[in-house]
Amino acid sequence: MTLTSEQEAIRDLARRLANEEIAPKARQIDETSTFDRALHRRLGELGFLGMTAPAEYGGSDSDTVTWCMVVEEIAKASSAVANGVTLTESMVHYLVAMGTEEQKKKYLPRLASGESLCSFCLTEPNAGSDAASLATTATIDGDDVILNGQKMWISGALVADFFIVVATVDKSQRSKGVRTYIVERGTSGLSFGEKLDLMGIRGFATAPVFFDNCTISKSQQLGGEEGFRAVMHGLDGAGRLGAAAMAVGVAQAAMDVALKYSLEREQFRQPIFDFQSVQFMLADMAIEIEAARLLVHKAAALRDANKAFSFATSLAKTFAGDMCMRNVTNAMQVFGGYCYSKEYPIERLFRDAKIHQIWDGTNQVQRMIIARHLKKEAA
Incomplete structure (x- = not known):
């Protein structure tokens, strides 16, 4: 795939930002589990938030291809910071696709500048992969909507300024009863649990979110009756594609530090890189990372061409997530015992890698989607 000069320039700008401004803070963000709002605003200044949104907003x-390259570069430096990029892009997608003109004008510029952050309240304690089994309810009361329920694993919950909340108006209707709403921080009945002490992707204020007779105006509904379809379409786009691009970035970062270490570390009077077993491990990493990157770019290109991209996205997300976990593990093997020390970034990369097989639809669920597509094509 050939990149345009503009795409290369944007990628290079993201790489410089990652190396010069994000990487030096990555360890501190991880160890303190603190969201760096100034750094998030810096992303907005450079145009890396809400990249695919119309300029008028x-x-x-x-x-999407350019956006995926930016996500990869930032993820190489810090998964926590990259998470802010992918989350914002997802929220931008929902607002562009489903929002009223008033909602777009009110929220999109704030997201794109980094002034505001929006969290996505979908996952619940008992509703993960089966998103249609939501327990959070939306009860229509005249011109108001009353929300009740609990959300879990909500990225940015403790720092977000508003939330896109997925709830059901009728549990018996499953997916057909799903609706989405915008809820502002400070709304009565909206509260939060303690910040979750996560293994990886730390520094993004992840926490449970509670709705206890949380009353909002019906005008804050986002989209119409096709709530579930819009949610799934959004997950295919910025959600799963972003996760796949992040996985490529984490794997690339792991290979980079493993290669550098193998050239410096000597055993038996020679760099360990000179041993064929190490060379083959690094070669396999390079092969798989490039393959994953091409899958991501193909899915992104299909989305840009307004062609069906759900199948391609599931391929990319599954392969990239599994590849990331496998190759970061192999990179740790190159480090030997030193991989257990926080002195080297490979320890953090290992903790950040696992989530890419889980979030935005587990890789087992992605394989179900892929298999359904194969059956449909064979019919």
């Missing part, structure tokens, strides 16, 4: 009118 503060976006960059960028293509």
